[in-house]
Amino acid sequence: MAGLGQEWQWWKTAVFYEIYPKSFSDGNGDGIGDLDGITDRLGYLADLGVDAIWLAPFYPSPMADGGYDVSDFCDVASDMGTLKAFDGMLSRAHSLGIRVITDLVANHTSDQHPWFQDSRSSRAARRRDWYIWRDKPNGWRAALTDESAWTYDKRSGQYYLHLFLAQQPDLNWRNEEVAFAMHSVMRFWLERGVDGFRVDAAQCLAKDPEFRDTPELLTVPVAAVNDQPYTHEIISGLKKVVQEYGDDRLLLGEIYVDDAAAVSRYCSPRYREFDLAFNFSLLRSSWSSEEYASVIREVQDIFEAAGAWPTWVLSNHDRPRVRTRFSGSPDRARAAFTVLSTLRGSPFIYQGEELGLVDAVVPSELAVDPKGRDGQRAPIPWAGHWPHEWNGILPRLPFPPESVSLNVESQSMNSESMLSFCRRMLRLRRASEALQIGCLELLEGPDEIVMYSRKSGLSELITVVNFSDRIIDMTMPGEWQIIVSSSGGGEQSRYQGVVPPETAFVLELSPRAKA
Ligand code: NOJ
Numbered sequence: 001m002a003g004l005g006q007e008w009q010w011w012k013t014a015v016f017y018e019i020y021p022k023s024f025s026d027g028n029g030d031g032i033g034d035l036d037g038i039t040d041r042l043g044y045l046a047d048l049g050v051d052a053i054w055l056a057p058f059y060p061s062p063m064a065d066g067g068y069d070v071s072d073f074c075d076v077a078s079d080m081g082t083l084k085a086f087d088g089m090l091s092r093a094h095s096l097g098i099r100v101i102t103d104l105v106a107n108h109t110s111d112q113h114p115w116f117q118d119s120r121s122s123r124a125a126r127r128r129d130w131y132i133w134r135d136k137p138n139g140w141r142a143a144l145t146d147e148s149a150w151t152y153d154k155r156s157g158q159y160y161l162h163l164f165l166a167q168q169p170d171l172n173w174r175n176e177e178v179a180f181a182m183h184s185v186m187r188f189w190l191e192r193g194v195d196g197f198r199v200d201a202a203q204c205l206a207k208d209p210e211f212r213d214t215p216e217l218l219t220v221p222v223a224a225v226n227d228q229p230y231t232h233e234i235i236s237g238l239k240k241v242v243q244e245y246g247d248d249r250l251l252l253g254e255i256y257v258d259d260a261a262a263v264s265r266y267c268s269p270r271y272r273e274f275d276l277a278f279n280f281s282l283l284r285s286s287w288s289s290e291e292y293a294s295v296i297r298e299v300q301d302i303f304e305a306a307g308a309w310p311t312w313v314l315s316n317h318d319r320p321r322v323r324t325r326f327s328g329s330p331d332r333a334r335a336a337f338t339v340l341s342t343l344r345g346s347p348f349i350y351q352g353e354e355l356g357l358v359d360a361v362v363p364s365e366l367a368v369d370p371k372g373r374d375g376q377r378a379p380i381p382w383a384g385h386w387p388h389e390w391n392g393i394l395p396r397l398p399f400p401p402e403s404v405s406l407n408v409e410s411q412s413m414n415s416e417s418m419l420s421f422c423r424r425m426l427r428l429r430r431a432s433e434a435l436q437i438g439c440l441e442l443l444e445g446p447d448e449i450v451m452y453s454r455k456s457g458l459s460e461l462i463t464v465v466n467f468s469d470r471i472i473d474m475t476m477p478g479e480w481q482i483i484v485s486s487s488g489g490g491e492q493s494r495y496q497g498v499v500p501p502e503t504a505f506v507l508e509l510s511p512r513a514k515a
């Protein structure tokens, strides 16, 4: 799409892919996914049709929160590689046309981070005020535990704030030195050539200056500190740093609030904050035509009003996988992927979603995550034979069920597999201006059908999804061709007015009708 105008920055037409490095691919056989492992699989991602990868944290970390407790922002965890391995991965990605964005965990550090070690050393410490210390706790609860968000530090006799685990003290962004330090972290990675950042827990960055904890402000996760006006100032500061490196670097926000309007406020070009923010409304939706239709309508209206570009997410490392949420149904997972890749907005695929994986069952003695998120962080099965190319020491978590058939190797050889289907979908998206940038209109259809058109210039595609477990008859004015079908049948043939159960089609006016 070289001809698109300046307002079509790369991230609007890109397909993103989230990598949770620890469980993606193991380059050296020690059972831990690493940066060399990612480098090895970049060809696979290019074939899949991925334009950009987002790497969850690979920094040194005591791993109390799966790497989101960072003890050094400017290095690589020793079991995941080195800065040299990072540079190698980045240049290989760029040579394949894949952009790389990294995680900026700006809200908190690990309690093992030297900044916090200094801060807690005494009330007079140079960095005391880099974190949030109080004589008395208020009623705020921590998001990952639902226990108090304050922990007493015996030595210095005060409480520090942690909106997540006690091992993740919150930074005090009202202190200018904190902003300066975090901006330096960003420059460190921008200098190395990263294409941008995904900013973790961005809705939490500023806290209510009065530390109010009235009952209506106490819903977890920590509504009391969500969405403060000062948070917007912090984010525009981050945006300025990114812009020092040109207009081509992306700032993407994780804004964990329920309300799409609040999310769109963070990425409206009017305010020069985020370029994109996660829209989690599909991640929260069940398999229901009413929910899907209303989410698509709402997001479309709200983002359009804000002049913002939406994103779409079905799965990530924090939530059960989409197929798991849809009662394990492979058909629903395929239909949902069809929606993800045909909506207006940037799609985010979570590693393994393209394989149709469900969550692994993790017995309690193997669990590592305090919040029960191990199932969706299970290792990716690359080959059919156990241990699925995790040679050497086995990974700490069990493989997802069905890894013997749902691995990359077997699915690559089967044109009917989920993987082959996803490749076809993403190829279609990449080749179609209507799907990449076209406008979206929800169309009226029978109950339990959701359908919408995507139009750009003269080209128009229609996505049709049957959410029911019955065949639905639906005639369409004109003569239409099925280009892609989530259930495989009938691709490249004339649409006959029948939509099979739990199936999605992408339709195009047939060449004869167009002429
Ligand atoms: C959001 C991350 O996605 C999640 O994994 C983490 O636990 C919290 N932020 C805290 O960093």
Ligand code: CA
Pocket: 026, 027, 028, 029, 030, 031, 032, 033, 034, 079
């Ligand atoms: Ca390894």
